[in-house]
Each structure stands twice: as C-alpha cells, then as structure tokens.
Amino acid sequence: MKFTVFVLFLFTHTNTLFADKPCAIRSIANQSVVCVCNSTYCDEVLRDQPAPGTFVVYTSSSGGLRFKKSVGQWSYDQTCCKLTLELDPSKKYQRIEGFGGAVTDSAAINWKSLPPVLQDYLVNSYFSENGLEYNMVRTPIGGCDFSTRPYAYNELPLDDGGLTNYTLSPEDIFYKIPMFKSILKVAKTTVHVIATTWSPPVWMKSNHNYSGSSQLKPQYYQSYADYHLKFIEKYTAAGVPIWGITTTNEPINGLLSLAKFNSLGWTMQEMGKWIEHNLGPTIRNSKFKNVKIITGDDQRITIPYWFNVMLIYSPKALEYIDGIGVHYYTDKFIPPAIFESVTLTHPDKFILATEACEGSFPWEKSKVLLGSWARAKAYIIDIFQDLNYNLVGWIDWNLCLDMEGGPNWAGNFVDSPIIVDKERQEFHKQPMFYAMGHFSKFIPRNSIRIKITEKHSILPSSLHKIAFLTPKNTIVVIIYNDGNAKSINIRNKKHKATLLLEAHSITTVEYPHT
Numbered sequence: 001m002k003f004t005v006f007v008l009f010l011f012t013h014t015n016t017l018f019a020d021k022p023c024a025i026r027s028i029a030n031q032s033v034v035c036v037c038n039s040t041y042c043d044e045v046l047r048d049q050p051a052p053g054t055f056v057v058y059t060s061s062s063g064g065l066r067f068k069k070s071v072g073q074w075s076y077d078q079t080c081c082k083l084t085l086e087l088d089p090s091k092k093y094q095r096i097e098g099f100g101g102a103v104t105d106s107a108a109i110n111w112k113s114l115p116p117v118l119q120d121y122l123v124n125s126y127f128s129e130n131g132l133e134y135n136m137v138r139t140p141i142g143g144c145d146f147s148t149r150p151y152a153y154n155e156l157p158l159d160d161g162g163l164t165n166y167t168l169s170p171e172d173i174f175y176k177i178p179m180f181k182s183i184l185k186v187a188k189t190t191v192h193v194i195a196t197t198w199s200p201p202v203w204m205k206s207n208h209n210y211s212g213s214s215q216l217k218p219q220y221y222q223s224y225a226d227y228h229l230k231f232i233e234k235y236t237a238a239g240v241p242i243w244g245i246t247t248t249n250e251p252i253n254g255l256l257s258l259a260k261f262n263s264l265g266w267t268m269q270e271m272g273k274w275i276e277h278n279l280g281p282t283i284r285n286s287k288f289k290n291v292k293i294i295t296g297d298d299q300r301i302t303i304p305y306w307f308n309v310m311l312i313y314s315p316k317a318l319e320y321i322d323g324i325g326v327h328y329y330t331d332k333f334i335p336p337a338i339f340e341s342v343t344l345t346h347p348d349k350f351i352l353a354t355e356a357c358e359g360s361f362p363w364e365k366s367k368v369l370l371g372s373w374a375r376a377k378a379y380i381i382d383i384f385q386d387l388n389y390n391l392v393g394w395i396d397w398n399l400c401l402d403m404e405g406g407p408n409w410a411g412n413f414v415d416s417p418i419i420v421d422k423e424r425q426e427f428h429k430q431p432m433f434y435a436m437g438h439f440s441k442f443i444p445r446n447s448i449r450i451k452i453t454e455k456h457s458i459l460p461s462s463l464h465k466i467a468f469l470t471p472k473n474t475i476v477v478i479i480y481n482d483g484n485a486k487s488i489n490i491r492n493k494k495h496k497a498t499l500l501l502e503a504h505s506i507t508t509v510e511y512p513h514t
C-alpha cells in the first residue's frame, strides 16, 4: 500500500511540475478569441494518462474555452433514453499515419522573424509534448507561391538535363532547414516529411514560365524524376530525412492555368507514363527506395481520374504508388463518398489529406480572420468527414503566416492557425490551431479507428463524432457539438461516462481500454 501511495505522490508531483498553462485570451470583436504568445508566456497543454475507472475530457468552444481539462468517473449505465454514443472497439477501420502542417518559405521566414524564445514557443506549440504533438510536415521542393520570389533548383545552365548545378536555395539554408532542425529537436515521435514540387526550372516546361498553362517537355521526363531524388539526397544530407514525395502539386492548376503561381500541368495519361517509366524506377532503384510515392495531391474531384483512370492507361504505375494526396479547397462542394472510388477498389493504398487552409477564395475578403470560430469549425467538420472515410491523416498548409496572410509573391494571401505579429513580437493562436490539436494530440500514429454509433437521438442530432483505439491502449472519442449545451452519455459495455458538451464546442475524451 505504501508503494501505491508513493507512486501516486510521484505522479501528482510530476503533474504539477509540468502543469498546463492556460490560453492568454485576447477577445476579438464579433469573433471567438485568440491566444497570445509573447516572449514571456505561451499556453501549453499536456495529455494526461487517464487512471483506471476515469476519463479525461478536453474542451474548446466558440465561447472561448481552449483545452479546458476535467476528469470524470465511469458509473453503471441505468439510463435508457439519453443521447448516447456507443463504442464498439471490436469493429476496426483504418490505421492513422499522422497530422501536421507545412514548412513553406513563408512559414519559415515568419518564424525566423521572431526572437529565439518565441521561435521555440512556436515550434513547441505544434510539435512538443506540451503542444499539439504534430508528427507530419509537408514542404515544397524549391519555391511555391508562399515564397518571396518564384524559383526552382538548377535554373542555370538552361537545358541542363543532367542537373549539374543542383544546389539548395538561400531559403532552404537560412529559413526552412533551421526550422526543421528546431522541429526535429522537440518532436516526441518521428516526423514524417512529405516533399512536393510546384514547378521545376522553366527550361523543363513547355511555356518557359513558372506559372500559366504548361506541361513537362518530353525530353525532361527523367530529369524531373532526378530532380526529386536530388532533393531527397540534399535534405537527408542536411539532417532532414524525407518520408514521402507527391507527384506534383495540383496538376490541374498547371493544365488549365487556374492559379497564377508556380505550377506544372499533367494529363492523366502523361502522369501515368512518368510514374511508370521515370519517377517510380528512379526512387525504387535508389538508396531511398522506401520513400512513399503519393499521387494526386489535388482536389477531391480529381481522384477518380488521376488514380483510377490513370491506371487504365498505365497499370504498372500502380506498383510504385503508395497512396494518394487530397486537397481541401472544394470539400464544401464535393462529398467525401468520392474516396470510395479508391478505398473500395484499392484498400492497400492510403489516402492522406495533404493541404488545407481557410480564406483562399477570391470572395473571402478577410484573408486572415483573427478569432474566427467559423474557420475552426470548417476544419473540424472536414477532418471528421475525411477520417470517417478512412483517410490516414490530415496535413494543414502554412504553419504560420504574417498579419496579412503572407508573404506570397503571387498575392495569394490566406489564413493560418498561427499568425505572427512581427511588429509586436508576439503570435496569435487562432481557433483553427485548437481545432487541429483536438485530433493531432490525441490520435497518435498507429491509432486505429473504431466504431461509434449514436443511440436514442430523437431528432437528427447536431453531433459529429469519431473514435480511436490508441497504441497506449486507451480509447479516444472526439465530438463536435454544433448545437446548444447538452448532456450526453458515452457507453462502453455496461458502463457510462456522462459529459456536458458546451455549445458549439469540440470535446476530446480519453479513457483506458479494458
């Protein structure tokens, strides 16, 4: 008994040493709140180990709660008719790869504009055990619109198919690699880095331009495959191992000239050929043969074309493809059932959400909207949809942007979960930051989604829900309540946990799996 008391004491003691630090709230007119981090303070949250017979609850709400933590006790379930979420851990779905954001030139430039203590706060906020525990990062190969200039590697000499002058850019050396180093130092688990090309050097392209409608010149198919392998070599040598690459960012943009920034167009026939004859063999015959090859990397609507139809033309491309990347920007118009064109036909290929942001549409006047709960909710609903359709992870876009939503050489400003105010030497954690955290922090890599069903709801309820069995043998349930405050039960066999869901709130619950 004495031993137990001693252990309990240690446990409590450790907890007080590393206590949560609450949000330093700043109210925003007509919006929810932001949490401000400055050179002396930044909020933190720890994931508590739930004791047997208890459950731990974390809540963030439109009303201004941010990871508010409480502990409850399971009791015998004698109620029959209350709104109940019933768990069935024996019914298992996909395995989770992870969650993260993007180290673009712009994110790294904003990060570097802060004093060192705030740089640490920012990286810790996303990657450490006191933060969101992100375990994935996407990064451009060369420039994208979130750069201060359009560029690629090996721009000179022209028509240098052998890539004899491939060197990293000043942006890599001074901004991105230092940010990666800082991330890899604090991350608790292995960070899986995915690299993507927006545009190769212009001499490889039909229109000799970074933007506009273009295709790869046929004589440079192999050079463009080598262009990827060289990036993997350079970043690995710089201490940043690459886990996966995608097969070009948003190829439809480059084909139809939909975006006025770095792009490269592909037809599905040409993409299939390139993967089958160039990219696939180049990666698989290299030292980096285990790097994942992720195709698609475009909006939901493209998946049946750039995967299923592409394979009709190039069936052998399939043996090189590990998974498919999907972007967020048309999700309000294209239902997630479209994923079944892959999950049902090719259950061995994963689908991963590789890019998302709010404020990107021309009709959205506020590019950065401080304190917007509506934008957090848009992320939350989308993550529920994607994970409930068997996606294996969700990667946000820029880890941080400035007050304008940039820099962006093409004027394509957008929002980010962290907005840096260089003048005031502080940064704002948006509601979207906490939206990400309710998933990323509590669904570690190799968690398995399990079945959860709603019982005794009289009307169609305003709840979104999802549940996982984690590698720590705990069950994590995440609930979004889009209605008024309400009391519900979670039922696990004969036991129930009663929760009060705040109005317009996201709640994560964790308890030991017995």
Ligand SMILES: *[C@@H]1O[C@H](CO)[C@@H](O)[C@H](O)[C@H]1NC(C)=O
Binding pocket: 024, 038, 039, 040, 041
């Ligand atoms: C930093 O934020 C904390 C918490 O809001 C506040 O008490 C402190 O005065 C701020 N420090 C500076 C230098 O602004």
Ligand SMILES: *[C@@H]1O[C@H](CO)[C@@H](O)[C@H](O)[C@H]1NC(C)=O
Binding pocket: 029, 030
């Ligand atoms: C807040 O909303 C009110 C009423 O819609 C409006 O009059 C006011 O201008 C808004 N304030 C800001 C700062 O947007």
Ligand SMILES: *[C@@H]1O[C@H](CO)[C@@H](O)[C@H](O)[C@H]1NC(C)=O
Binding pocket: 154, 155, 156, 157, 165, 167
């Ligand atoms: C190699 O690239 C650098 C820029 O990275 C450029 O300044 C230099 O002229 C290039 N060398 C040749 C031989 O083109």
Ligand SMILES: *[C@@H]1O[C@H](CO)[C@@H](O)[C@H](O)[C@H]1NC(C)=O
Binding pocket: 208, 209, 210, 211, 212, 213, 260
């Ligand atoms: C590249 O294309 C853009 C349109 O996407 C155009 O405005 C620009 O003038 C072009 N640049 C060159 C060097 O042709």
